[in-house]
Amino acid sequence: MPWTNGDYPPSMKNLDTRVRHKAIEIANALLDEGYEEGRAISIATAKAEEWDKDHPK
Numbered sequence: 001m002p003w004t005n006g007d008y009p010p011s012m013k014n015l016d017t018r019v020r021h022k023a024i025e026i027a028n029a030l031l032d033e034g035y036e037e038g039r040a041i042s043i044a045t046a047k048a049e050e051w052d053k054d055h056p057k
Contacts, residue, residue: 002028009041015048018057023048 003009003024012020027044031037 002031009037011041012045015045016052019048019052022051 005021005024008020008024009027012023015023023041023044025044026047027040030040030043035043
């Protein structure tokens with residue numbers, strides 16, 4: 001099930017909005033590649049937080 005900025009996993013609710021948007025984008029791409037939802041969420045969250053550190057506002 002692809003996620004949107006208005007419908008995303010509960011585990012992403014406490015992320016900064018900018019990080020959450022990136023995590024949703026990454027998670028949806030991982031789902032398209034065949035990853036399971038739980039794995040996609042954890043990978044996407046970690047990658048989005050890493051991306052945020054490398055791309056300051």
